[in-house]
Amino acid sequence: MNPLDPNRLPVHLAVIMDGNGRWAQQRMLKRVIGHQRGAETVKMVVEQASLLGIKYLTLFAFSSENWSRPALEVRALMTLLKKYIRQETGRMMRKNIRYNVIGNRSELPEDVNETLDEAIRKTADNSGMVLTLALSYGGRQELCRAAEQLVEDAVAGRISSKNINTEIFESYLDTGGLPDPDFLIRTSGEMRISNFLLWQLAYTELYFTETNWPDFTISELHKALADFQSRERRFGKTGDQIAQRGTLLNA
Ligand code: IPE
Numbered sequence: 001m002n003p004l005d006p007n008r009l010p011v012h013l014a015v016i017m018d019g020n021g022r023w024a025q026q027r028m029l030k031r032v033i034g035h036q037r038g039a040e041t042v043k044m045v046v047e048q049a050s051l052l053g054i055k056y057l058t059l060f061a062f063s064s065e066n067w068s069r070p071a072l073e074v075r076a077l078m079t080l081l082k083k084y085i086r087q088e089t090g091r092m093m094r095k096n097i098r099y100n101v102i103g104n105r106s107e108l109p110e111d112v113n114e115t116l117d118e119a120i121r122k123t124a125d126n127s128g129m130v131l132t133l134a135l136s137y138g139g140r141q142e143l144c145r146a147a148e149q150l151v152e153d154a155v156a157g158r159i160s161s162k163n164i165n166t167e168i169f170e171s172y173l174d175t176g177g178l179p180d181p182d183f184l185i186r187t188s189g190e191m192r193i194s195n196f197l198l199w200q201l202a203y204t205e206l207y208f209t210e211t212n213w214p215d216f217t218i219s220e221l222h223k224a225l226a227d228f229q230s231r232e233r234r235f236g237k238t239g240d241q242i243a244q245r246g247t248l249l250n251a
């Protein structure tokens with residue numbers, strides 16, 4: 001495999017980590033074991049992304065809709081999340097990684113929020129990769145929360161409806177301040193977005209692999225990134241326009 005071009009990596013990599021349950025069920029194990037193994041893959045991807053120099057990594061860890069899973073699984077996921085954050089904060093400090101969270105935090109249990117707050121506070125001054133965890137996150141819910149805040153600001157006279165444009169609207173989203181993802185990886189063979197980053201994925205390159213999340217490896221990550229590097233991103237322009245720009249840049 002060709003080595004990756006360090007100058008053409010995604011600035012922002014987003015991942016829908018899927019297939020933990022099926023990984024476990026195929027092995028006659030409880031779904032929660034799949035989530036535990038999935039947490040090991042998270043460690044690997046975080047470390048690799050930071051080593052490669054990716055600036056933003058966003059992981060879909062728990063969706064708004066995942067609250068409808070059996071209570072036992074939801075509890076196990078919350079416990080695992082807390083344990084993961086506590087265990088990994090030291091490593092985040094050593095690797096200069098900053099924690100960030102998107103999603104409706106008011107739906108998370110208090111102890112989880114306390115753990116998150118502490119990790120966010122401790123890593124706040126780190127200047128390396130920004131690791132964003134999407135927790136109790138749904139794209140439609142995020143858009144509704146943004147609209148709610150926008151209307152409040154308009155009613156209070158802080159903003160005029162005449163001034164609303166994509167930049168202003170974006171600043172009301174949970175991801176305000178983050179660039180849009182360049183590349184999205186989803187594991188486990190499902191080819192859907194499942195209410196993840198609906199606004200932000202407008203021009204993201206999508207990559208789907210059959211591999212379940214606990215089996216996702218460094219070499220698969222590199223393969224996905226190599227695929228990203230082979231793509232031509234046009235943003236509505238023609239291929240000729242893009243090629244011309246490339247020539248000018250290389251001149
Ligand atoms: C992803 O794995 C983890 C979460 C959604 C929390 P799943 O738990 O969705 O695994 P499958 O899709 O049932 O195999």
Ligand code: IPE
Nearest residue numbers: 016017018060061062063194
């Ligand atoms: C999406 O996976 C959410 C996360 C990975 C956290 P799901 O497993 O919940 O998605 P669906 O239900 O298969 O679309």
Ligand code: MG
Nearest residue numbers: 018019020021
């Ligand atoms: Mg799933």
